[in-house]
Amino acid sequence: MPTRRAAPALPSADFDALQAKALLAHQRLCAEYGAPFLFFSTKDPLSELISALLSHRTKNADSHRAYQQLRATYPTWEEVRDAPTLDVQRALSACTWPEQKAPRIQEVLREISRRCGDENLPPCSLDFLAERPIPEARAWLESISGVGPKTSAATLLFSCLRLPAMPVDSHHHRVAQRLGLIGPKVGEGPAHALLAALLPPDWTAQQVYDHHEALMYHGQKCCYFHNPACERCVMLDVCPHGQAVMSKKPQA
Numbered sequence: 604m605p606t607r608r609a610a611p612a613l614p615s616a617d618f619d620a621l622q623a624k625a626l627l628a629h630q631r632l633c634a635e636y637g638a639p640f641l642f643f644s645t646k647d648p649l650s651e652l653i654s655a656l657l658s659h660r661t662k663n664a665d666s667h668r669a670y671q672q673l674r675a676t677y678p679t680w681e682e683v684r685d686a687p688t689l690d691v692q693r694a695l696s697a698c699t700w701p702e703q704k705a706p707r708i709q710e711v712l713r714e715i716s717r718r719c720g721d722e723n724l725p726p727c728s729l730d731f732l733a734e735r736p737i738p739e740a741r742a743w744l745e746s747i748s749g750v751g752p753k754t755s756a757a758t759l760l761f762s763c764l765r766l767p768a769m770p771v772d773s774h775h776h777r778v779a780q781r782l783g784l785i786g787p788k789v790g791e792g793p794a795h796a797l798l799a800a801l802l803p804p805d806w807t808a809q810q811v812y813d814h815h816e817a818l819m820y821h822g823q824k825c826c827y828f829h830n831p832a833c834e835r836c837v838m839l840d841v842c843p844h845g846q847a848v849m850s851k852k853p854q855a
């Protein structure tokens with residue numbers, strides 16, 4: 604049975620207050636942006652992993668085009684793994700850094716094949732991760748070089764496995780930081796465990812997905828990196844950053 608709980612490192616009253624704020628953010632932002640949200644992918648977990656690796660520092664539309672081109676050129680992951688790296692690089696030309704992503708993806712595929720027992724066999728399916736507790740499934744993925752917590756969570760949640768592991772992207776991270784759910788110096792990687800610990804452990808994949816999407820949309824549509832629109836934000840009354848921003852604005 605999947606589990607997903609990290610022990611809080613805070614006094615329990617502080618932790619309870621953070622949990623209450625995370626749930627309030629969930630409630631208000633899900634209402635604001637129209638949850639429940641439709642899952643955008645039905646890929647198997649290995650395909651989702653490769654897709655997530657392609658999406659690093661790349662616009663969604665570009666990484667999607669690169670993924671489609673790669674699949675059209677090489678119908679199986681075994682063919683991607685064994686192709687000349689320059690040809691894979693060419694197939695990835697729609698996304699940023701194809702010269703880095705092509706060898707990295709091939710190495711990830713080789714590593715998965717090695718773990719499945721034979722470097723020359725097709726990379727195994729990652730479907731077996733469905734039977735592992737979530738922390739164990741994430742640790743398995745994150746022990747592959749170049750796979751971090753965002754990619755491991757995306758693989759488990761966005762793929763057809765639909766496991767309740769929460770990715771934290773830059774928008775989600777910025778909103779959580781400004782709301783005070785995590786400290787100002789906590790980076791995106793360490794934020795994963797801290798923010799997941801604030802969610803009820805029995806939440807379904809849909810609830811975890813809605814939470815992530817709602818905070819991400821809020822970062823895209825209101826809590827901008829520059830000039831957040833605090834004056835129209837539904838979280839202003841409980842947001843320390845927003846209140847500091849508003850206190851500096853000239854009164855009308």
Ligand code: SF4
Pocket residue numbers: 778781782825826827831832833834836837838839842843844845846848
């Ligand atoms: S009040 Fe401002 S800083 Fe706080 S979450 Fe809303 S937009 Fe972001």
